[in-house]
Amino acid sequence: MVGGAGSEDPAANAALGDCRTGSVLTVATSELAELSTESRFPLPVSRFRHLRVALVHDWLVTLGGADRVLLALHHVFPQAPVFVGVHDLRGLPEAFRQLDVRATWLQQIPGAARRHRLLVPLMPLAFSRLVLRGYDVVISSSHACSHSVSTPGARHICYCHTPMRYAWDLRDEYLAALPGVTRPAARMMLAWLRRRDSAAAAHVDEFIANSHYVASRIRRHYGRESTVIYPPVDTDFFTPSESAQSTQPTHSTQSDADESRERGDFYLVVSRLVPYKRVDVAVEAFNRLGRPLVIVGDGPERRRLQAMARPHIRFVGELTDLAMRRYYRRCRAVVFPGEEDFGLVPVxxxxxxxxxxxxxxxxxxxxxVQGVTGMFIAAQTPDALSAGVQAAEAMTFDAAAIRRHAVQFSRQRFIGQIEEFVARAISP
Incomplete structure (x- = not known):
């Protein structure tokens, strides 16, 4: 079972104690090497070392799932420069500071990286004026505008994380959040962005979608087919604890109670704190349930969410991968209330x-997988999530089976599929 509602477990209280003080689990000096994502992967002898490749990415400012995909793409093409709309590498892992990053003219605007989302209306123009000559292959990693890049003479492959959300699927939600007086201008701006986005998509030679869900949206918005290659997860790093790897299904036995004390007695949300992630649903549900909840991540919604939350809900901010792994290992279950294009956190x-x-x-x-690696709720409401947590607590989950399912999303699998796709795309 996922576990009961009590919080008398000393390990659980210790975990929540970390949250109360705003600290995170201590990182030993011997473990510091694990904090750099790229350092865990030796550079390969690339089969494409004679291929002239450029990578294009919307922006590099804060670390997200799309940025991890970019790093994995660069692992396949270590000689490739990375072109971005704007960047601020100071807050990113060292691996990003080792890249040959080149920005558009937007970088010259004071405070561009800090206000990069406000510059999105200018990004189609900035990328379209970025003419990448002399390359055999250009791979754009796009959830906004990077696929607008000009690629004369090159094969343009777009790894699409999503068609631009605020211009397409979340347009109405975006407009509803604006002051009424600004909506007519915003509506015109979004219509212009959609036209530019469609025109840019027409010049992409081949699309890769990060999920079948995104593939359906590429088909609907762009009228294009795509190949699905799931994003990579470092399944060699994100592993169960040694005791968890050897346990039987998590029903209530004495040995499982011992493991529960080691794991802790809290649920976990890992998310950027922005409206569409629906972390508010989790906060309200756990307010009602009274279960301990740890929320990892930061964003503009944090202050509002903290004001909503009762004392048993703790916010710990952004964490290193190493600290995140410890919270994953020790939680009862991860709560994922948002509708995501793919979502690395569940994996x-x-x-x-x-x-x-x-x-x-x-x-x-x-x-x-319903009933095997987790369970689904039918609505993004506190009632549905509360019922889902209670239902999960009555279910049996096998940690080893959950782990076996996740391995299919490994980084090695991603690299192999990208290599195969590019080889096929450039073959005569």
Whole structure:
């Protein structure tokens, strides 16, 4: 079972104690090498070392799932420069500071990186004026505008994380959040962005989608077919604890109680704190349930969410991968209330042997197996999530089976599929 509602477990209280003080689990000096994502992977002898490749990415400012995909793409093409709209590498892992990063003219605007989302209306123009000559292949990693780049003479492959959300699927939500007086201008701006986005998509030679869910949106918005290659998760790093790897299904036995004390007695949310992630649903549900909840991540919604939360809900901010792994390993389950294009968090949690309670739409349907690695809720409401948590607590989950499922999303699998796709794309 996922576990009961009590919080008398000393390990659980210790975990929540970390959150109360705003600290995270201590990182030993011997473990510091694990904090650099790229340092865990030796550079390969690239089969494409004679191929002239450029990578293009929307922006590099804060670390997200799309940025991890970029790093994996660079692992396949270590000689490739990375062109971005804007960047601020100071807050990113060392691996990003080792890249040959080149920005568009938007970088010259004071405070461009800090205000990069406000510059999105200018990004189609900035990328379209970025003419990449002399390359055999250009790979754009796009959730906004990077596929607008000009690629004369090159094969342009777009790894699409999503068609631009605020211009397409989340347009109405975006407009509803604006002051009424600004909506007519914003509506015109979004219509212009959609036209530019469609025109840019028409010049892409081949699309890769990060999920079947995104592939359907590429088909709907762009009229294009795509190949699905799931994003990579470092399943060699995100692993269960040694005791969890050897345990039987998590029903209530004495040995499982011992493991529960080691794991802790809290649920976990890992997310950027922005409206569409629906972390508010989790906060309200756990307010009602009274279960301990740890929320990892930061963003503009944090202050509002903290004001909503009762004392048993703790916010710990952004964490290193190493600290994140410890929270994954020790939680009862990960709660995933958003509708995501794919979502790395459910896979990272499952790689650590932990079940996921997810909203049953979007990419989670492709990464979570109902009743085996987690369960789905039918609506993004506190009532549905509360019922889902209670239902999960009555279910049996096998940590080893959860882990086996997650391994199919490994980094090695991603690299192999990208290599195969590019080889096929450039073949005569």
């Amino acid at each position: 990272e949690a499952q790689a650590c042997g932990r079940p996921v309670i997810a909203y049953g739409r979007g990419g989670a349907l492709e990464s979570v």
